Amino acid sequence: MNILLISSGFQGVYSFFERRIAGALQKAGHHCAAFQAGSMLNVFKLKQQFRQPDLILLMAGLKVQEPVLECIRQSGIKSAVWMTEDPYYMDWTVPAAAYVDYIFTIDEAALEQYKALGHPRVYHLPLGTDPALFCPSPVSAEFESELCLVGVPYSNRIEMIDFLLAATDYRIQLVGRGWSRYVQQWNLSASGRVGLVNAWVKPETAAGYYNGAKIVLNIHRLADERYNRNRMGVAAKSINNRTFDAAACAAFQLTDDKPGLSGQFAAGQEIIPYLDKYDFLQKLHYYMAHDQERRHIADAARRRVLAAHTFEHRIQQLLGIIQV
Structure with missing residues (x-):
């Protein structure tokens, strides 16, 4: 399966999550191409990199510009967003939710809000962890x-x-x-x-x-x-x-x-x-x-x-x- 992973564009813990998610997709046997869509200048590149993926997975859903979201919606490709900061930035994530086919949120209260707003496919999906990195180990x-x-x-x-x-x-x-x-x-x-x-x-x-x-x-x-x-x-x-x-x-x-x-x-x-x-x-x-x-x-x-x-x-x- 070909999956286009659109990163949040944020550094720190966000990039860690996204690397681990991309790794999990590849470990499961899927081809995952990561792409950062943080500005209008990247919309054309985004269209170029579609190449008929089976799924577009958007991370976080924070501050994503409307041209990028519209590009996703018009592609005709199945799309999903994983809201990894819910419910603390829902002023930003609620508008983005309307552009994708599936919403995955880390919080059950946020899930209830997206459903109340009429989105037909909303699911609770917490973030996971990497037990190879987070594991019992002696420390100084x-x-x-x-x-x-x-x-x-x-x-x-x-x-x-x-x-x-x-x-x-x-x-x-x-x-x-x-x-x-x-x-x-x-x-x-x-x-x-x-x-x-x-x-x-x-x-x-x-x-x-x-x-x-x-x-x-x-x-x-x-x-x-x-x-x-x-x-x-x-x-x-x-x-x-x-x-x-x-x-x-x-x-x-x-x-x-x-x-x-x-x-x-x-x-x-x-x-x-x-x-x-x-x-x-x-x-x-x-x-x-x-x-x-x-x-x-x-x-x-x-x-x-x-x-x-x-x-x-x-x-x-x-x-x-x-x-x-």
């Missing part, structure tokens, strides 16, 4: 921590770290761009208990921090975060891709409870959800004191990932739905 001391959070400082994450520093004596490792302004103040009052890597890190580096943490803190983004483009205020129901990555490392996770968690993992047996910061604190103390139980749960999460949550699984699901 620089990656070790009691509690680790990988991600940017959204307001609910800042609030949780502030609470933990006041309520506990644990050392916390923060990894992500934008934390420095908060960490300087925290360390003045918390005896230097906060470690910081104030940058976006490569996936293989993030895997090191997952492997080095006793507990990974996974706090999901809020619907009304100021960075969002989500005027409809759609609140995410599904878990983020970090959940799969950390689980693939056999890292123990405490995550805010999401309705979609139980559809992907056995909540309480493979990943531990918490209801609020007080419930989190109780569970944090318990699992810090029970190493063997913590390891048993984390190992179960990795087994689940290997059985159901790799990029190869996702590509199989996507193509099975489209039935190209």
Whole structure:
């Protein structure tokens, strides 16, 4: 099968996802040509590269110019978009959805919105992970921590770290761009208990921090975060891709409870959800004191990932739905 993969045009984690998705397509025996369609100048090139593919797969659906979308629609080729940032940028993704035959979204609340808007073929498809990269591995001391959070400082994450520093004596490792302004103040009052890597890190580096943490803190983004483009205020129901990555490392996770968690993992047996910061604190103390139980749960999460949550699984699901 010939598949034209139109990349998001973004760097960082987006390009990582797209390389892994292209690799999964090729591993499944399909020919995959990647193309970046970020400007009107690329529309002619896009038309040239069609060469009658069986499927056009558009990644992310963010800020795609209308001429590119119209080119896809007029091609007569089956088309799909995989919305990998839902529901946080639905101001941008909803207009793009009208141009494609199939919508795949990582979030169940976003799925409900696309269906309500009348699109006939909308499916929930979380991102997967690469268990060859995200895997259990010994790490050096620089990656070790009691509690680790990988991600940017959204307001609910800042609030949780502030609470933990006041309520506990644990050392916390923060990894992500934008934390420095908060960490300087925290360390003045918390005896230097906060470690910081104030940058976006490569996936293989993030895997090191997952492997080095006793507990990974996974706090999901809020619907009304100021960075969002989500005027409809759609609140995410599904878990983020970090959940799969950390689980693939056999890292123990405490995550805010999401309705979609139980559809992907056995909540309480493979990943531990918490209801609020007080419930989190109780569970944090318990699992810090029970190493063997913590390891048993984390190992179960990795087994689940290997059985159901790799990029190869996702590509199989996507193509099975489209039935190209």
